[in-house]
Amino acid sequence: MNMAIIIRPIVTEKLTAQGEKLNRYGFYVVRNANKIQIKKAVESIYNVQVEDVNTLVASPKRKQRYTKSGIVEGRGTLYKKAYVTLKTGESIDFFSSI
Numbered sequence: 001m002n003m004a005i006i007i008r009p010i011v012t013e014k015l016t017a018q019g020e021k022l023n024r025y026g027f028y029v030v031r032n033a034n035k036i037q038i039k040k041a042v043e044s045i046y047n048v049q050v051e052d053v054n055t056l057v058a059s060p061k062r063k064q065r066y067t068k069s070g071i072v073e074g075r076g077t078l079y080k081k082a083y084v085t086l087k088t089g090e091s092i093d094f095f096s097s098i
Contacts, residue, residue, distance in 0.1 A: 005033045005041040009094050010081065023086045031057065031080045038082045046092045052085040 010026035018024040029038055035053040042050050060075040086092070 005030055005037050006045065009092075011094060019091070023088065023090065025084050025086070025092050027082045027084065029055070029080050029082045031078070033080070033082075035082075038084070042084050048090040048092060049087040050084055051087045054083045054085075056081050056083075 007028040007030065010028060012026075015024070015026045027038070027042070033041075035055060038055070039050045039053050042048065057078065057080050060078045063074050063076060065072045
């Protein structure tokens with residue numbers, strides 16, 4: 001059930017730096033998940049203690065492509081991100097299972 005809430009971790013340079021300095025990690029999550037569910041999911045999957053959860057719903061980006069038959073317009077998908085701050089001394093290593 002907990003894996004159904006967290007889709008995948010966000011691994012970028014910015015969030016890797018925040019993980020080292022601020023103990024904060026990012027995840028793509030299911031859109032209807034609330035902060036309590038996200039906290040429980042992260043704690044059970046990674047065996048850490050979560051201090052704070054911040055969420056945001058990212059608006060879809062407009063996409064446009066020029067083709068033979070004309071301009072094709074559309075948009076990307078709507079998704080939700082969660083930024084999880086862990087208690088002092090805790091950390092998550094995303095690359096240990098590789």
